[in-house]
Amino acid sequence: MVVRDIVSWNSIIAAYEQNNDPIPAHGFFNKMLRFGVQPDSLTLVRLASIVAQLNDRQSSRSVHGFIMRRGWLMEDIVIGNAVVDMYAKLDVLGYARAVFEGLPIKDVISWNTLITGYAQNGHASEAIQVYQMMEENTDIIPNQWTWVSILPAYSHVGALQEGMKIHGQVIKECLHLDVFVGTCLVDMYGKCGRLDDAISFFYQMPRRTSVPWNAIIYCHGIHGYGDEALKLFREMLDEGVKPDHITFVSLLSACSHSGLVSEGQWCFHMMQEECRIKPHSKHYGCMVDLFGRAGQLKMAYDFIINMPIRPDSSVWGALLGACQIHGNIELGAYASDQLFELDSENVGYYALMSNMYANVGKWKRAEKVRSLARDRGLKTTPGWSTIEVNNKVEVFYTRNLTNPKCDEIYHELRILTGKMKTLGYDPDYSFVLQDVEDDDDEKEHILSSHSEGLAKVKNSDQCSVCV
Template structure:
């Protein structure tokens, strides 16, 4: 086109930039951006939205924001594009802040605006902000929009309010497959396997054909609930009755289910017969199961495969190191530490955070940096005495160091999730539900301890770790100690 001497316009550029987005062709996209500037179309809202979308899908959020800031006459499409850029690239806080800026301009949000902002609220489990957006939806007359309500179902489920999510789901005028999927996945991530499978049966009665995402949710529910036979039946049903070929996500669920059930050889055999190439999720599930059941030999095999796929992920080395420590193989632990050091890898630091009054409070293990550290540790000591009276015995096996038992006990008591919970207890009225998020898996001892704390304080405590949600109440956890 350029060779013919034709000058692109605001219809041409969006299509070409969309092609760059589809191919993640960032270099060609930047070249076209330069052409846009030369031809004077950079301030056009259609071209600007296309540029923002292209940069966002190529992971260049800052470049997208630079384009956005240069356009002074912004319409709702442009705002939506920038909101989506933030939300889809893991910047939920920025998305919510930008939405506030948009509201100040007086522009009326669209369905796309609200769905994007609700998704951003889900990503950080920011329930108070999510409720605010829900209120905006109601005030602006969007309460009958099923796309908005489906996003709210997903948001409330991810924020720990499963009952609210189900209430909204039941009020949907038209339940599309994406709506069923959101609710089934919501139940699955909270360990409500029975409810998830019952909803799948209801979906069949409503004659809504499931898709591959539906079965990811169903198999995940079986995995979180330890339903070995049902999981196998659904895996077979998926291909036999619905002609849905298993994806790597389906295999990951099955490997996790078999591995957690102690059928490690069967899990390994399934991986060897996969119709798609196993990824890090599959091998990671196997390695995690090997640690759970103390299978060193198979764990070493899983790590070799993980290193081939993801040589820079320190978490895999740490997991095998923990497995060695678990069986008392300190030589193996030293070998893993040396390997990590030689490759310049560092262990991920455990971090837990809790949000109170629109402020996030983060804690590291044995953290003393918080202004209320003295009160937090005093509360932990108070709770520990009450827990021991109730029968709690510290389990120091999560401490993978060759040190004395009393030192191990001290290290376990300073785990980040306990600090966040203690902070929440001393800063909220009695009976207030607490939601704590952790970037790693909750250790065995903390899981036991939080059950005691929930009973002693008569609180519901929700911990969202890297694997799932744990609802602690009256000395019990929703996972049934299976995670």
């Protein structure tokens, strides 16, 4: 007997989806259709989430089309938010934004979803822009998930002052002890270099789960305080908090950034033998990075060859990065060949290999790699830096000519470069990765046009344009 009660079918699909079992959930949906049971809007809300979990971009268009044909997008804000969330998780942010803007009514969940989508996919500036639009809408009252959405974006661009404003609002709403909001604040202070503030706030909040511990360990790791990260890990164990797979990614990364090879090997062993956590590709990538940064490239390569799972792009990418640091062109070329097969759309790998060739003056090989990227329709993203000036985040790109005070910034940059030379500054032309032969003036211009240099000039106390 076929059960045609849509509520029962939805309940079973929801159970699979909530347990992160998207494949059986999707199979059960198809079974429902074969039995002639028509889905309702709640079914499609679940299906949108399942498609996102499966990273199935092709099916996302079918889900969207089905919803449009039923007219549900204009009638039900829940399903509208689900479609925005689906596209955001699939990193199809153009569609997510278009659906968001087309919603006749937007609630706080709609805004939070789009902000999170931008932030989690590395588009911090866009996330901040949407949040600022939300602030202008007096009908929308931010909630704890708004802060959880926007704080990582401020962390990414180093907007400490803006993050501190959020901290003030969080305190007013008595949400500073919420574990999710609190963890985002720890992350924000830590990534912005305020480790004392991060650790102080960390000890004020609940620490019964691994989530805040992972954040504070990671922040110490990225700033090169590997020993302190290990000390925090031992303290975590003493407090009876069970580490998870993210804990060990943070720990291994900390050991890698601090050159603690033996300690990293101990963590990797402990994760498997004592904590019974099976390594994921990220853990293997961290181990390759650990060996590679320390100059143990053969050990890194042997580790990859002996992995029990097939190395993915994160693993080969770690090896390629290590080869660039230590100038091993031959092994780097081998790693890049693996990457071009595994992840041919990632332009960063092409840029890295091209730069390696350029760094040793092999311009023809560098151009060959760049041509390969162009032939595949790939474009590199210009290097960029951000700096917070007068409570506003300024973004600068390499050779930036778009700032309204561009002429004054470059003029000040030339003055500062001249002053540095009188104090003994000697430009290191090895960082010029373009074939400009013996033109030292052009090389110096390339170096001085780095995005970070432009950002620092913008913030210089001596800079007349910033007074």
